[in-house]
Amino acid sequence: MQLTRRQMTGALAAAPLLSMLGACGGRGDSGLTVWAMGNEAASLPDLLKDIDWPKGAPPISVQPLPWTAAHEKLLTGFAGGSLPSVGQVGNSWIAELAAIGAIMPVPAHAIALLRDQFGAVTDTNRIAGRSWGVPWYVDTRLQFYRKDLFARAGYAAPPADWAGWKVALHKVKKIAGDGNFALLYPLNEYEQLTTLALSSGARMLRDEGGRGAFSDPEFKAALAFYKSIFDEGLAPRVSMAQIANVWTEFGRGYFSLLLSGPWTIGDMKSRLAPELQAAWATAPNPGPDGIGSAAPGGSSLVVFAGRAHSDSDAAWDLVSRLMAPGAQLALHRATGDLPARRSVWDAAGLASDPAVAPFRTQLEHATALPKVPEWERIVTEMQIVAERMVLGQYSIDEAAKEIDARADRLLEKRRWMLDKGRAL
Amino acid sequence: MSAMGRTNEARAGWAMSSPALAAILLFFVLPALASLVLSFTDFDIYALADIGNLRFVGFQNYERLTQNPLFWKAMTNTLLFVAVGTPFIVALSLSAAMLVNSRWLKWRPVWRVALFAPYVTTLVATAVVWRYLLHTRYGLLNYLLSVFGVPPIDWLGSPNASLPAILIFVGWKTFGYNMIIFLAALQTVPRELDEAARIDGAGWFARLRHVVLPAIGPTLLLVSVLTVAGMFQLFAEPYVMTQGGPAQSTVTILYFMYEEGFKWWNLGSGAAVAFLLFLCILAVTLVQLRLAKRSGAI
Numbered sequence: 001m002q003l004t005r006r007q008m009t010g011a012l013a014a015a016p017l018l019s020m021l022g023a024c025g026g027r028g029d030s031g032l033t034v035w036a037m038g039n040e041a042a043s044l045p046d047l048l049k050d051i052d053w054p055k056g057a058p059p060i061s062v063q064p065l066p067w068t069a070a071h072e073k074l075l076t077g078f079a080g081g082s083l084p085s086v087g088q089v090g091n092s093w094i095a096e097l098a099a100i101g102a103i104m105p106v107p108a109h110a111i112a113l114l115r116d117q118f119g120a121v122t123d124t125n126r127i128a129g130r131s132w133g134v135p136w137y138v139d140t141r142l143q144f145y146r147k148d149l150f151a152r153a154g155y156a157a158p159p160a161d162w163a164g165w166k167v168a169l170h171k172v173k174k175i176a177g178d179g180n181f182a183l184l185y186p187l188n189e190y191e192q193l194t195t196l197a198l199s200s201g202a203r204m205l206r207d208e209g210g211r212g213a214f215s216d217p218e219f220k221a222a223l224a225f226y227k228s229i230f231d232e233g234l235a236p237r238v239s240m241a242q243i244a245n246v247w248t249e250f251g252r253g254y255f256s257l258l259l260s261g262p263w264t265i266g267d268m269k270s271r272l273a274p275e276l277q278a279a280w281a282t283a284p285n286p287g288p289d290g291i292g293s294a295a296p297g298g299s300s301l302v303v304f305a306g307r308a309h310s311d312s313d314a315a316w317d318l319v320s321r322l323m324a325p326g327a328q329l330a331l332h333r334a335t336g337d338l339p340a341r342r343s344v345w346d347a348a349g350l351a352s353d354p355a356v357a358p359f360r361t362q363l364e365h366a367t368a369l370p371k372v373p374e375w376e377r378i379v380t381e382m383q384i385v386a387e388r389m390v391l392g393q394y395s396i397d398e399a400a401k402e403i404d405a406r407a408d409r410l411l412e413k414r415r416w417m418l419d420k421g422r423a424l
Numbered sequence: 425m426s427a428m429g430r431t432n433e434a435r436a437g438w439a440m441s442s443p444a445l446a447a448i449l450l451f452f453v454l455p456a457l458a459s460l461v462l463s464f465t466d467f468d469i470y471a472l473a474d475i476g477n478l479r480f481v482g483f484q485n486y487e488r489l490t491q492n493p494l495f496w497k498a499m500t501n502t503l504l505f506v507a508v509g510t511p512f513i514v515a516l517s518l519s520a521a522m523l524v525n526s527r528w529l530k531w532r533p534v535w536r537v538a539l540f541a542p543y544v545t546t547l548v549a550t551a552v553v554w555r556y557l558l559h560t561r562y563g564l565l566n567y568l569l570s571v572f573g574v575p576p577i578d579w580l581g582s583p584n585a586s587l588p589a590i591l592i593f594v595g596w597k598t599f600g601y602n603m604i605i606f607l608a609a610l611q612t613v614p615r616e617l618d619e620a621a622r623i624d625g626a627g628w629f630a631r632l633r634h635v636v637l638p639a640i641g642p643t644l645l646l647v648s649v650l651t652v653a654g655m656f657q658l659f660a661e662p663y664v665m666t667q668g669g670p671a672q673s674t675v676t677i678l679y680f681m682y683e684e685g686f687k688w689w690n691l692g693s694g695a696a697v698a699f700l701l702f703l704c705i706l707a708v709t710l711v712q713l714r715l716a717k718r719s720g721a722i
Binding site: 068071072075076078079096099100101102188239244373377384413416417422423 | 466468469470472473474477479493578581667671686687688689
């Protein structure tokens with residue numbers, strides 16, 4: 001490589017940027033920066049107007065991040081020492097951020113913020129005996145189903161136990177007609193299988209998250225149930241990319257049931273044809289015998305580590321003001337997010353909304369997923385194996401063994417860290 | 425020239441090239457060596473938190489890559505981009521260069537600027553425009569196809585169409601730069617040769633084949649080496665347009681490296697990918713050079 005005139009010109013043009021390098025050092029010591037994502041970031045400036053922020057306190061500035069780049073941004077921010085004071089963080093990232101020491105545990109004076117919350121959600125943020133973030137809003141996945149087709153099959157709602165649920169799906173499939181199926185379980189998504197596994201009580205990891213426990217009988221039961229759904233022709237063997245438009249297909253009756261989160265309520269209202277608006281509903285997930293489980297989701301507010309005391313005090317003050325019932329209600333009104341505090345559900349009248357009420361039931365029945373930084377990679381591998389099992393490459397036992405082998409490989413470093421006593 | 429003078433001249437040469445050499449050493453050779461070392465470690469988020477958690481793992485990163493289906497998918501995608509994209513872009517830029525070089529074309533400077541413009545516009549801005557052009561229902565491209573009775577193509581949503589869609593965009597974005605290089609070469613082709621061939625009764629294609637192409641042979645090689653290197657390093661276009669989707673059909677090797685390194689923070693594994701990519705580009709370039717030498721282009 002040689003310096004061409006183009007590069008020299010570029011270097012000259014970039015020279016003014018040098019002064020900005022100096023600015024990187026002193027990152028807004030005078031103010032409180034908040035990183036937030038998506039809709040929440042868009043409505044946060046308005047929320048901040050109503051939290052009675054004291055006059056003398058450091059000014060707050062909100063920096064929005066896109067969801068697609070947020071995870072990278074947080075880790076890069078940690079590597080570069082440029083994390084802000086407060087951040088919105090997806091609950092599934094807490095384990096990772098806590099493991100690398102990027103976030104502060106919730107201090108004693110703020111622990112009251114975790115009361116009046118859903119147990120499974122606060123449990124997600126509890127690692128090594130300490131809580132690392134305050135759940136801000138919650139979500140989970142449950143079933144969206146075609147009320148009209150289930151009614152024609154003789155059901156007001158999908159039965160809550162696995163056996164009855166499957167019988168109902170067979171009837172619905174018959175009513176939907178040839179070429180149609182009963183439910184959509186896209187082969188590239190792992191949430192369906194983890195939901196079944198949580199419902200059957202599988203722990204999925206053992207030895208403090210050092211090894212996979214996918215050969216446990218509970219997980220194998222979930223795996224067998226998952227496989228039978230495809231083997232009995234209840235669900236098409238497709239990935240999400242092969243479904244051109246989920247709403248059109250749901251409206252057509254190609255499938256009558258899918259697993260999704262609260263964001264789908266808005267999509268159903270805006271994308272489903274007007275004449276079908278009365279024809280859909282939500283219900284809690286089925287389990288082996290009675291209502292099943294689900295993985296709690298949503299975002300938490302965290303305070304990043306490595307700041308001065310006065311700064312982190314102001315940060316926790318901001319978090320507690322954002323968690324006040326009034327601010328929670330305002331967040332729900334602005335974004336449609338489901339509030340983290342139970343009392344706000346009552347205040348917002350969410351129990352009377354038939355589409356939303358089942359989410360409360362499901363959140364009361366939710367179970368935290370294993371809390372290790374490697375989790376997302378593990379479930380990605382789990383789904384690759386499960387997909388191959390559905391396509392006939394593995395038997396149930398072979399698949400369970402293969403998932404264990406892949407999980408153990410991914411957890412090798414964690415086991416080494418556990419041996420040294422360095423892992424959380 | 426005396427021996428003394430020659431030494432002086434050599435010294436002056438070293439003195440003048442030393443700033444550039446120092447820059448290359450500092451910003452290219454050292455980081456390249458560092459990343460080679462990194463590729464033999466298991467640098468991950470644990471090591472990010474505390475460097476004491478770093479271990480040397482030998483060739484384990486490379487071994488795991490060969491077992492990773494996504495790595496092979498990315499490799500296949502990249503080779504497809506190279507195999508299809510290089511001839512496409514070279515042909516596109518050569519025809520554009522011949523167009524703006526032809527004597528019958530009026531307003532030549534305007535044409536040159538217009539055709540060079542895509543190269544200097546911001547990638548993200550043009551990607552946004554192209555997302556509209558490629559839109560399944562409202563896109564101009566599908567509208568033009570519908571005139572010929574072709575049903576709409578889901579350019580960025582279908583795993584089969586996404587690769588051509590990215591290629592069209594990349595071709596449009598980069599041909600301007602190659603066009604300028606070709607233009608400079610075309611202007612050195614002696615007009616006498618062209619006229620002599622014409623008098624001998626050579627048609628347009630025969631003159632292109634036997635007069636123009638041999639004269640610009642070295643440039644053709646340069647452009648194809650640059651394009652191959654560029655195609656191997658395709659990243660920003662799929663990152664902005666498709667994020668590697670749909671169904672990982674536009675995950676290129678560099679995109680894979682980015683995800684390994686900066687999404688999962690497995691910098692050790694990411695560095696191993698980078699090193700393999702370096703070897704690939706080196707190998708292809710050496711083959712191209714050898715072919716060119718045999719055909720006498722250089």
